[in-house]
Amino acid sequence: MIAKSNHLQLPKGYTVDLPVEELPAQKVLFVPLTNGRCPKGELTIKEGDKVNFCQEIGVRHGPFFDQPIFAPCSGTFVGMEKHGYRNGKVLDYLKFENDMQDTMDPSVRVRSDEEIESLTQEQLVELLKHYSAVGLGGSSFPTYIKMQTKEKINTILIDGVECEPYVTADHRALQERCDDVIKAMMILQRIFGTKDARICIKKKHSELLDPFKKALANHPDCGVTMQLLGSYYPQGWEVAMIEKATGIKVKPGTLPAKYGILNFNVSSMIQMWNIVKYGIPVMSREINVNGDEIVSPKTLKVRIGTPFSALIEACGGYKNPDASKILIVGGAMMGSTIPSDDCITTRTVTSIVVNDKKEYKEEPCVRCGSCVLSCPAHLHPVTVMMVMKTMPVDKQKIKALHPERCMLCGLCSYSCTSKIHLTDYMRRAQVIAKLP
Amino acid sequence: MNFVTESSPHIRRRATAYGMMADVLIALIPVILFSIGYGWWGVRNIIFPVLAMEIAEFCFVLIRNKGSFKERVKAYSPLNALTSAISGIIFGLMLPATNGPMMYFYLIIGALFGIIIGKLVFGGTGSNIFNPAAVAFVFTQICFGSSISSMGNFGDGAVHNFWIDMIFKSADVNTGATLLSSSSIFASPTPYTNISLLDLLLGNTAGAMGEVCKLAILIGLVYLLVRRAADWRVVAGFALTFIVLTFIAGLFVTYKGHAVDNPFLFVAYMLLSGGVLYGMTYMITDPVTMPIDAPARVSYGMLIAVFALFMRFFAANPEGVVYAILIMNAVATFLDYAKWSHSQFNKKDIIVYVCIAAVAILVICLGVNSKIDAFQAK
Numbered sequence A: 001m002i003a004k005s006n007h008l009q010l011p012k013g014y015t016v017d018l019p020v021e022e023l024p025a026q027k028v029l030f031v032p033l034t035n036g037r038c039p040k041g042e043l044t045i046k047e048g049d050k051v052n053f054c055q056e057i058g059v060r061h062g063p064f065f066d067q068p069i070f071a072p073c074s075g076t077f078v079g080m081e082k083h084g085y086r087n088g089k090v091l092d093y094l095k096f097e098n099d100m101q102d103t104m105d106p107s108v109r110v111r112s113d114e115e116i117e118s119l120t121q122e123q124l125v126e127l128l129k130h131y132s133a134v135g136l137g138g139s140s141f142p143t144y145i146k147m148q149t150k151e152k153i154n155t156i157l158i159d160g161v162e163c164e165p166y167v168t169a170d171h172r173a174l175q176e177r178c179d180d181v182i183k184a185m186m187i188l189q190r191i192f193g194t195k196d197a198r199i200c201i202k203k204k205h206s207e208l209l210d211p212f213k214k215a216l217a218n219h220p221d222c223g224v225t226m227q228l229l230g231s232y233y234p235q236g237w238e239v240a241m242i243e244k245a246t247g248i249k250v251k252p253g254t255l256p257a258k259y260g261i262l263n264f265n266v267s268s269m270i271q272m273w274n275i276v277k278y279g280i281p282v283m284s285r286e287i288n289v290n291g292d293e294i295v296s297p298k299t300l301k302v303r304i305g306t307p308f309s310a311l312i313e314a315c316g317g318y319k320n321p322d323a324s325k326i327l328i329v330g331g332a333m334m335g336s337t338i339p340s341d342d343c344i345t346t347r348t349v350t351s352i353v354v355n356d357k358k359e360y361k362e363e364p365c366v367r368c369g370s371c372v373l374s375c376p377a378h379l380h381p382v383t384v385m386m387v388m389k390t391m392p393v394d395k396q397k398i399k400a401l402h403p404e405r406c407m408l409c410g411l412c413s414y415s416c417t418s419k420i421h422l423t424d425y426m427r428r429a430q431v432i433a434k435l436p
Numbered sequence B: 001m002n003f004v005t006e007s008s009p010h011i012r013r014r015a016t017a018y019g020m021m022a023d024v025l026i027a028l029i030p031v032i033l034f035s036i037g038y039g040w041w042g043v044r045n046i047i048f049p050v051l052a053m054e055i056a057e058f059c060f061v062l063i064r065n066k067g068s069f070k071e072r073v074k075a076y077s078p079l080n081a082l083t084s085a086i087s088g089i090i091f092g093l094m095l096p097a098t099n100g101p102m103m104y105f106y107l108i109i110g111a112l113f114g115i116i117i118g119k120l121v122f123g124g125t126g127s128n129i130f131n132p133a134a135v136a137f138v139f140t141q142i143c144f145g146s147s148i149s150s151m152g153n154f155g156d157g158a159v160h161n162f163w164i165d166m167i168f169k170s171a172d173v174n175t176g177a178t179l180l181s182s183s184s185i186f187a188s189p190t191p192y193t194n195i196s197l198l199d200l201l202l203g204n205t206a207g208a209m210g211e212v213c214k215l216a217i218l219i220g221l222v223y224l225l226v227r228r229a230a231d232w233r234v235v236a237g238f239a240l241t242f243i244v245l246t247f248i249a250g251l252f253v254t255y256k257g258h259a260v261d262n263p264f265l266f267v268a269y270m271l272l273s274g275g276v277l278y279g280m281t282y283m284i285t286d287p288v289t290m291p292i293d294a295p296a297r298v299s300y301g302m303l304i305a306v307f308a309l310f311m312r313f314f315a316a317n318p319e320g321v322v323y324a325i326l327i328m329n330a331v332a333t334f335l336d337y338a339k340w341s342h343s344q345f346n347k348k349d350i351i352v353y354v355c356i357a358a359v360a361i362l363v364i365c366l367g368v369n370s371k372i373d374a375f376q377a378k
Helices: A111-117 A121-129 A144-147 A169-193 A205-217 A236-246 A266-278 A307-313 A370-374 A381-389 A395-400 A411-415 A422-434 B017-038 B040-064 B069-074 B078-093 B103-118 B130-152 B163-165 B180-186 B197-202 B214-226 B233-254 B261-270 B277-284 B294-314 B321-334 B348-376
Strands: A030-032 A042-045 A056-061 A067-068 A076-084 A090-098 A155-159 A197-204 A224-229 A262-264 A282-288 A298-303 A324-330 A351-356
Touching: A030 B321, A056 B163, A056 B294, A121 A144, A121 B294, A144 A262, A144 A266, A144 B180, A155 A169, A155 A236, A155 A266, A169 A197, A169 A205, A169 A224, A169 A262, A169 A266, A169 A282, A197 A205, A197 A236, A205 A224, A224 A236, A236 A262, A236 B069, A262 A266, A282 A307, A298 A307, A298 B103, A307 A351, A370 A381, A370 A411, A381 A395, A381 A422, A395 A422, A411 A422, B017 B040, B017 B214, B040 B069, B040 B078, B040 B103, B078 B103, B078 B130, B078 B277, B103 B130, B130 B277, B130 B321, B180 B348, B197 B214, B197 B261, B214 B233, B233 B261, B233 B294, B233 B348, B261 B277, B277 B294, B277 B321, B294 B321
Parallel strands: A155 A197, A155 A262, A197 A224, A282 A351
Antiparallel strands: A030 A090, A042 A056, A056 A067, A076 A090, A282 A298, A324 A351
16 A cells, blocks of 8 residues: 555554543652663662652762652662663662652642742743753653743643554543643743743544633633644654644754744643642653553553552553563554563653564565655655665765654554564664764 | 563554555456456466466575575565566556467567566566566567567457457457557548547457456556555656647647547547556556655656657657656656655656656647648648
């Protein structure tokens, strides 16, 4: 079939209609000492120390910024343990025994509305930096860097599109916490001096308009609107979203702020509201547990630091425990698989998908052109594959095809009629193009 | 618990390459059914090229792959089988159903040449530059064309078709000469008056057995487009250009005192005679040999139409579609060149299309005018 295939054929077990279930905090919780962006960590507490909920217990050092570490519960710090991280690597985790009291740290305090009203951009940036707010869509880009911008901002876009199949966490969050999102957007509107703030959702999710209108009734003059965008993949990619919502084409390699646009994820907005109002960083979030191999797929509200096994248990476990499976962290299109379910929930985990492993037989390319038609970045995945197959690889040819513009959405592999793993060739081409 | 890792994406589309090729095969069924009406001679024209191409492809797969004999046989995938079968059928259908004993030889040699020189030397399925069926046909026409003709095809001794005999009374069965030499197109009076449009549509004419029944081909075309096994951009580029250019030629033919009443009738006759529809449906839509970008695919279709019409109007050879396809197969690689290939339509594409159309219209106007003058002077 020679066709642009950006409407994904969705598998069954879609959790969009199920309400969020709260998973009680586990007896034992884990927090990574380091993470993908910050390779070094330092602790200010010792083994056996008592900690309070949201207490600052250490700091992770990254190349550009530091992230403070917060205790996920009140209880005792019992020591270090090794567990898997969402990228498949094994990291050192701090192990906490939960005393189920959730005693708040004395440093946490609720801000009054007047205080929030008088918040300046510098104060907000300082606050977000202190609580290490990052983008919760999955990329974990530090939010304060976006907030620091000195450009004139015309439009604030909140990304509630969630184009990935299986992922419905933001959808549920918008349904249940729309008020917080709007309040957070009002802070941004005031700070950046613009009225134009929009929540972007998929056209097929127009049922979100009801909770939005209900929440909007509390803030009649805020000017926040909801915009319906296309229902296709990858509409949630910021470039595609901005182009569809405002008509502005963001050139590859530039930040949207240059064009007067600030864009955030829905969960990031809720996070920001929690930080500004209650002074607590992300301590729990909505996570989809989904896939063909899960007995009863659910959207769970999970305390950060819960092991994956507890989530999967709460969803009824695996259908066929002995079959070979793939465990995807993130969506089925862009998420990464991890080699075991011994992994810990961090705040950037949006969903867990467990599917059975499918083997695809690779046929020779028949040059149908579906990958080129589908590519949202308008690249030529098939040509990249041809160049990558020649030995030795011609670096100049690879560079002329601009693999760096690819954001690995996976549509080329998805649409390939010959089942060629084009995204993998693209990944390798990106590495080669970066070589000196 | 057994977890495997793999790189993203983790879901795939259901469409497969051999499913796409199977769709082409299904689209060929109406034409094959019509050809079976020629009896054994029609069946033979299909079976022998298919067998020859399958065997050649199979040997190629055996030689090319490594491992034990069993593994090599296993490497012969449904895609290999389907693509070579399609090439064989398309080639066989382009020949007339005649009963000369040498036809077996021509069919097998032509098919072997087509698949080996047109496809296997480039690396097999998916790597070929030229359409194997087109290569096979051109080879057969150049080497054995006159002997095939002298066996009485395209006219006198043509084998009767069962379906046509059923529809038309035997007196009405048309065995007239082909319309498509330039002497026929521009001669006055034209032989069009002998053949009605219905005859052309249903296949009551002499000619290559797959190409005569336009109705069967149109059914196949609709199926291909509905199933998206063919890229509509190529078909649209080809059809639009062909119709516009023949209409312009038709204006000259009509207003210089010819038997054709109006240019629309001329367009209909040109579209329904010869191998235009057949080439448009089954040959230019071959994805392997066409350019990869959507804008380039439109210009690819346009250029095939332009070259096909040039050959039809001005060349000694009556049918030019196959040659035009081969020329454009070679140019497709040039259209794909990374420096200027782009997957989205932009202003430059419109300039390219306008340039192609302008040059073609200019040549058609001047050429057809002088051709008609030359014929009238005779």
